[in-house]
Amino acid sequence: MNYSTFYKNLFSRIFCTQEISEHPLVVSALKKMEGIPVSIINAREDLPPEYRNQRTLFIQKPKGNIVGRCPGSRGHLCCNYLTINAYEGCTLGCTYCIMKSYLNFSPITVNIDIEKSVEQVLKIRENNPGQIIRIGTGETGDSLLYDPLFDLSRQYVEAFSGIPEIYFELKTKTDFIDHLVGIKNKGNAVIGFSLNPDRLALEEEKFAAPPAARFAAAEKAINSGYKIAFHFDPIIRCKDWREGYSRVLDAMEVFPEGKIAWISLGTFRYPPVLKDKMGKRWYLYDEFVPCRDGKFRYLQKIRTGMYGMVKNRLKKMFPKVPVYLCMESPAVWQKVFGKNPGKINDLCVIFKPVGYHFENS
Ligand code: SF4
Incomplete structure (x- = not known):
């Protein structure tokens, strides 16, 4: 390339x-x-x-802080993910992209403020001794799409590599990882790949790498010493969703359990303002309910059915890998896992709130 x-x-x-x-x-x-x-x-x-x-x-060089917290959602359980907004905006063209609803400054923006953001993350770690800190650059854009140009990820991977509590994640729908392979000390850096069935990826994630290429990049990432993560988000209810997602799960079987840091699941959801910007996509004609955070989601029964299918299969393949729901209600957690994440051994560590406060300067 x-x-x-x-x-x-x-x-x-x-x-x-x-x-x-x-x-x-x-x-x-x-x-x-x-x-x-x-x-x-x-x-x-x-x-x-x-x-x-x-x-x-x-x-x-941004004026304010680029380190923050994943905004979470009122009435839904938050996984306490922290964010570094290194890249803002994305040209991969996913039809469902939530950023259409809140990024109104449309140039692709690169925020270069490595020293301050690293310092802030280290401060967070100091204030939360012994706690696992998950932090990533994939909240306001794809972590790796512009990274071969700017090489920002390398700076963060190297800066956090000596700190076992920090899991720094690069979340992507590309296969742009070659520039990261040669980094010597990777610590607990994680490369996370978002997944969808082939047809959905082809039609709804227009300029993203095909899922097979993402899997090949995941294999390369493992072979060069990274941990990987997978994100089924958004899970979309297409006509053959069961077969489609089963095929994705089949393809995951080759990955060694010990190399997967976590897997997240989130069904398609949208705030009303996003719907206006999405045009007439076929998956919007499904049945949705307004939830406490103002977003629309599939009916609870539908969501629990889809989560249950994916989660049960994942737990069978990878019993020790933390699998969690993204922005879901306590009721759905109860139905899918039988309890809330705070009571699940491998998840209570992840869901424990990380405390911090910065002046915005
Ligand atoms: S990859 Fe993520 S940020 Fe980029 S268009 Fe798709 S959903 Fe949006």
Whole structure:
């Protein structure tokens, strides 16, 4: 894969703030995109309106914190995942992408603030002695889509590699992992792959790597010393969902249990504002109910049936791997697992709240 050509086809204009323009990672990224016009500006507000779209790449040292908490959902159990918003925006084009509902500054934004964000994560660890901290860059965009350009993940993997409590996750629908293979000390770095059946991936995840390529990347990640994770999110109720997801589960059987850090499950859900931006996708014509967080989900009976099928099979294949539900109600947890995560041995560690507070500066 020629990354340089790939990115040159993706972007037609680059804006970069003055204060970060000499950073070695920026200099190296711009070199790989030679030929694309670059403008140096003072702040994101200076970006001309006609360039506020996904053909524009915007590089900045962010003003506020990029370390935060996964927003969770009112009335639903949260897995206490922490986030580093290194990349904001994504061009993989998933039809269901939740970011359409909240990212209104549309250039693809790269936030370079490694030292401060690492320092903040280390502070969190210091304030929560002995606690497992799961943190990742996949909340506001794909962790690896633009990473061969900027190499941000390497900085974080290396910075956290000596700390056994920190599980740093790169979540992706690409197979862009070659640039991470040679990192010497990986610590507990995890590369997480989102999964869906072939047909769904082809039709609803237009520019993402085909599932077979994601599996091949997962194998490569393991062979080079990473742990991996899998995310079934969103699980979509297509006509043959049972067969489709069974085939994905079949393909997972080859992976060694000891190398899988966790697996998450979440059925398709949407806030009303997202529905307006999704057009007429066939899966929106299913039956949904409004939930306490304002999002619409499949009926509880449907959700528990789908979760049950996937979870039972996973637990049979990988009894020791933590499998958890993403943003689900206590009632659904009860029906799928028979108890809440706080009472499940391998999950209570993950679901224990991590405490922190930063001034936003
Ligand atoms: S990969 Fe994730 S962030 Fe990118 S379009 Fe798909 S759902 Fe959105």
